[in-house]
Amino acid sequence: MSHLELVGIDLAYGTHRVVRGLSLRLEKGRIGCLLGPSGCGKTTVLRSIAGFERVLGGEIRLDGVVVSRKDHHLPPERRRIGMVFQDYALFPHLTIAGNIAFGLRGDSTDTRSSRVDELLDLVGLAGQGEKFPHEMSGGQQQRVALARALAPRPSLLLLDEPFSNLDVELRERLSYEVRDIIKATQTTAILVTHDQHEAFAVADEIGIVHQGRIQQWDTPYNLYHRPANRFVADFIGQGVFLPGMVLNDREVQVELGTLNSAVPVECGIGCGGCSRNCSVDVLLRPDDIVHDDASPLKAEVAHKAFRGADILYTLKLASGARVLSLVPSHHNHAIGERIGIRLDVDHVVTFHEDDTDEAATPALVQISR
CATH class of the missing domain: 2.40.50.140 (Nucleic acid-binding proteins)
Known part of the structure; x- marks a missing residue:
């Protein structure tokens, strides 16, 4: 059974259909990526997985359980999904430790403190929990955002253009670090990006999205050497x-x-x-x-x-x-x-x-x- 499965989903904004019959499967512990140009529908798909957008047709399943279809919509807070946003979305009035602990409010103080320390160490920021976001670099803030998303041990992690605000050199280095962190926690994840270098650095499997459809869902190697159609051949490499x-x-x-x-x-x-x-x-x-x-x-x-x-x-x-x-x-x-x-x-x-x-x-x- 796939950990995440999208079966023929349709999505629209008003009368404008942006996703048409899109399907994919992702196994537990794997990192997938939706890769494509701006306006192709990839972020809309990510938002539908998170529960922020309703599907017009098809189904979204997590561990075999339907969380979205036309007549059924499980709200985002009940999906056990973590999300890392493009702009980090850190709370400026909270310390780094406070940001990471935000999703652990139902746990005891000792449990929260232990989990925060564990994640600070994992993302390479041990001992910096008392700093505030404005005291951190862009790359450090991104790692804090990742730690916060991982803190509640989500069933699925979603990353929406997480490196777009960083310079090229930092983006390349951080993409490898993020992959290592996600793999270390054995978390299933989906990344959305328009940058194929990021996709290749982070993902195990990549779906090339064009005009609301996945043109090919495959490994980076096969996308480069065995493109399924002209669009994939032109877009990759x-x-x-x-x-x-x-x-x-x-x-x-x-x-x-x-x-x-x-x-x-x-x-x-x-x-x-x-x-x-x-x-x-x-x-x-x-x-x-x-x-x-x-x-x-x-x-x-x-x-x-x-x-x-x-x-x-x-x-x-x-x-x-x-x-x-x-x-x-x-x-x-x-x-x-x-x-x-x-x-x-x-x-x-x-x-x-x-x-x-x-x-x-x-x-x-x-x-x-």
Whole structure:
């Protein structure tokens, strides 16, 4: 039995339907994430799980018990759900210890004090319970908010864009810390974010949300290497689509070479294997194109983005098509220079050129060595 299950839920604001038939399952102790652009419905889904929004259709279940459906709505305070908000929502007039203990008002003084000390130690703020929120940094305040949400030992923890107010470097470091803290308490959690780096750092499973639907619920690895449709392929990571031609049920020809498929080439829902001369689009990531001075295959540097350890090159092929290549930064080439490249592809995804976002099923192909 799943710890959290959403079964075909519909949500709306007035007459505007923002979520349509959305479903997901999350097992106990796992961290899930709803990832997508602004306005896609992900925060509305989180609010419905918390009990702040009523569903128009479908069901939300916690440990097999229905907490939301059209004719039944368990109020938020009875769901045993903790929540960490984007703006931390700490009480400025309470100490750090007082904030963490806020949800423990029914416990004895000794029990509250012991739990607060335990959580302060867990989030790396031992001995700082008498400080006030304004005396803490943004990262420290976020850890206090997390400790407060965990204090009552919730059945489920929800995190709504918890790192958006922090600078990039702190956000990356804190995301790993938050994952470790949640895992240490064996708490089931759902994170909402528009930042895929946060999602990859924190979550075990990620749902890509687009236009009120989950396009793919999967591991970070599979989302990157096995996207279910064009939207997921475009949203996760970076890459370009290169035109290809199916030679037979195992080979696809692109401008850079012939791709050898480990399974019969499929490029759309209901496709039982593509026929010869079927046109497809092949997804190539920056790590699929390797800089190699000895390679006879050349491409022109059209653009470069220095990233410290790496440079992301945009390379123009003979046809005028462009691909991306991530290269160690000591290979510093000028715009207009022609450099050697070769393919090093473990996963290539193909889509039929006419497929829409929701209609495309990927085929994994592997390049001949």
